[in-house]
Amino acid sequence: MKRFLPRTKRRSRPVAVLGVLTAAAVLSAAAPPQIAAGPIAEHATPKTADLAVAAKPVATPIVTGPIPAAMPPGTDLTHNYPQLAAEPGFDVSGRGYVEEEFFFEGKATRYDTPPMADGVAVSTDHPYRTRMIVRRPDTPAKFNGVVIVEWVNVTSGYNLDVHWQESRDYLTREGYAYVGVSAQRVGVQQEPYGLTAWSPTRYGTLDVTAGGTITDDSLSYDIFSQAGQAVRTNPAVLGGLRPDTVLAVGQSQSASRLALYYNSIQPLARVYDGFMLFVGSGGPFRTDVPAKLLRISTETEVALNRVPYQADSRVLRSWEIAGASHVDYWFMMNRMQGVARDGLRPFEFACDRPPLSHVDTKNVLNAGYHHLVNWVRHDVQPPTAPRIRTMPTPDGVVIPRDENGIAFGGIRLAEVDAPIATNTGENSGPELCRLYGSHQPFTAEKLASLYPTHDAYVRAVRNVTNSNLRKGFILERDAAETVREAEVSRVGTSHPLPIP
Template identity: 80%
Template structure:
C-alpha cells in the first residue's frame, strides 16, 4: 500500500526544499538519464507554421474583461464571489511565484458540425456568447518558460473541473508554464445547480454559451475554445504581459473526447493550437494530415471500456497507456474532494463493489508527457514509444490478462506495478461512476514479507523500476526523486510493514 506520506503533504512541500534534493543524491544507484531539453526562452517566435498563422489570424479575437475581483479567501464568501474551483489553500500559488486571475471573454461564435475525420462545417455565424477563463501564471516574466497550457475543463459532474491543473500543478509551477482553464460548454456554464450562473448568480449571471438559449447542443463550444486560444496568443493582458511561444490544448475524459472532435474537424481550420494532450478520453481514430502533434495518455480503464481502434504511433501521434492505473486515481481524488467540498459542489459516492481508486499515481507520466510534447512541437524531438496494455478481445469487449498478483501486462509500468505492495487495476463496478475508479487491494503482511524481506530490498526494487522509467523517458528526474523518497519513508520490509494511517 503506497500511502507512505499524505498526498496533501507531498504535493505541498516547498519547491526550494524539493529542488535542493537532486536526482543524483536521491537516486544514488540510478544510471545517468537526461531529461528532455528544457523549453527555450519565451522570446522564441510561436511555432505555428505560416499557413497556421494565417488560419489563426482568421479566428475572431474575443473581447476580454478582467481580471474579475474576487472575495478572498475562496470558500469564505457564501455568495461564491470567487472563481469556481479556485486554487485550494493547501497549494500556495504565491509561494511558487504565481498569480491566479479570472477573466470573462466573449464575442460572436460560429456554430460547427464536426463530421468524422473531416473538416468542420460552419452551420451559422454571429452567435453571441460570453464565458470565463481562469489564468494561473508566473508573476515574474523571467520565470515563464514560453508555454501556455489551455485546458478545456471537464463538466461530467456539472461543474468546471480543471483536471490537468490539479494533476500536474506542482510540475507546471515548478517549470514556469502558464495555465488557462476554459469553460466552453453549457453544462459547466449554465446548467443548475453547479453550472456557473446558478452557482454564483452575482458573479456569473451574465455568462451565456447558448446564444440566448437558441443553441443548446454545444456546437458553439469549438469556436469558443478557438477564440480562447486566440485571446491567449494576441492579448498580452490575459497573461499579465507574457507572450507565449507555444500554446497547447489539453483535456481529460469528457473534455478530451470533445478535443478529439476538435482536433479532426476544427484544428485544420483554426490552427490556433500547436499541440494537443488528451488524457483518459475516448475518441479517434485521428487524422494524420494535421501537423499539430497529439499525445494520448490512457489507463487500464480505457483499455477495457472504450479503447478506440488501435492506431499506430506516427510523426504526429503518440499513445501511452499506464498499467495498473484507473480513469480516476486515489491521489487526484483526495485533492479534488477538498476543493469540491469547499465550494459546495456535488459530493462523491464510493459505494463500489471493490475498494475503489487505484493508487497508481499518473501525474508523473503526465508531467513527462508535457515535457516531451513541448520538445516535439518546438524541436520535432519524437517522444518515446510505449507498449500498450495487453488485452484479449471477447464478444463483450476487451479483457485484461493478469499475473499472479492481479496486475496487467504491458503498458508503462510504474513502481506501484513492478515493485507492488497491492493489486491496483482500472476495473470496478457499483454505483454511479465506480466503473471509472479502478480498485486497490493491499497485499497481506505475509505476502509483503515474502516479496521484500528487508526495507532496503523494497527501496532497491522501487529505485530499479524508477530508474528504468527515467531512462525510457516516462518519468522526469524530479518525480523519480519523489517516488524513491516515498519508498524510503515507507515501512515496507520492516517488522511493522503497514503504513501510518
C-alpha cells in the first residue's frame, strides 16, 4: 500500500475561544417550527445583498455530546439513535473505531455567494443548532492526522454520508477521522425524513432556519465553517485526537454547494486545508484560493454537460471516470440496507435500461484522498487524467462509444478496459434514473470471444489494473482486490456464473 509522505509541522493559525463540550442533556425544548417542503435552492442569493454587513471571524460553536442512543439502531420506534448510523454489515468497533453523534450550536452569518468572488455577509447573529456524526480511531496511534468533514447530501430528503459509505473500508484502514455535518434545511427540518420530523424525540431542538425566518440555506455556509472550526479547536469532538489536516468533501448537491463555498467562503474563513468535490456541478473555480481542490466526476455528469472545462492548475485537478455513474451499484447495495432499516425514502429502479453502473468509483475516490493529502501537506501534485471524449451538439454533448458501447478517454478501470458488460453513465426513465447509469452484461458468446480462457480474462484485468496503479488512479490494496475478484470469477470458463 502506498503510504502518505511523512507529516511536517503545520503553521499555527489564529482560532476563536474553544467551545464547551458538556454531557448530553435531556432534550426537553420544543421542536422548532416545521418548514414546508419546497425546491432546494442551488445557492443563496439574498435580495438584501446590497445591505452587506461586516462578516465576523468564524466562531467556535458550543458542542454537546456525545448524544446517547436509547436503543440499538432499528429497534426503537421513536428513532432515538443517529440517522443512518451503525450501518448494517459494517462493524465500526471491529475496525478500531468509535461512532458518536454531537449537537453543535451558535450564531451564524447569512452569506450571499456571488460568482467567482468573496462572499458577502448579509446579516449576522442568527441562532442555529444542528448535528454532526463522528467516526474516529479509538486510539491516537491509529490516527493519521487527517479529518474528512463531509457536507452530507440531502437530495433524497435525509442525511446521506456518501463519502463515508463509499470509502469506509479505506478510511478506517488508513486511520482517517470522519465528521458528517447536517447544514441544510431539507436534511434537518423538512418532512418526512428531515431529522426533526424523523425523530422529534432526539432531534426536536435542531434548527438551521433561525426559527423559520431564513429558509434558503444561506446560513449553511457559516454553519459548515463552524463545524470545521469545532473539529480544529475542540479536542473532545475527536475524543482527544489532534488533527493536522482538515479536508472538506461533498457529493452531488453537496459538492455543488462546496463549489460555491470554495469560491466565496473559503477565502474568508480559511478553515479547510483542501477540498474533494465528487460528482457535483459547479465551477469554474478561482485559482487565487490557496486550498487545493480535487474534482472527481463520472460519465453521468459529463453526459449531462455539468462538468465545465477548466484546465488543471497548481490548485485544481479534475478527474473523470469512464463508464461510471453518478450513483453506482456497489454504493447502492450499501445504502439500501440502512435506508430500509430507518424507514427512509425507498428507491425507484424502473429505468429504461438496466440501472446502476458496476464501475467501482470508490477505488478512484480512495486514490483521490491519498493524493489530496500529499498535495495539501507537501505540494506533491496528483496525476493528471485524460477527459472523457465528447462531441458537441446543439443540445449539449454526445459521448461517442466503441463497439462495446463504452466511452473513450477518462480514467479507465478494469470494468471498462477489461469489460464483461457495457457500463455507462447514461440512462432515462422516472425519478432519478438519469443518475443511475446502466449495466448490460455481455452474452456468453461475446464473453467467450473476448476471453477464450479464464487466464485470458485475469491477465486482461491485471494489465489494466497495474497500469492504473502506475498512473496513480488506484491504490495497491484496491488493485490487489480487483485482481483477486477476477481470479475467483468464472469468466472464461465453460460454466460462467451469472453476472449481477
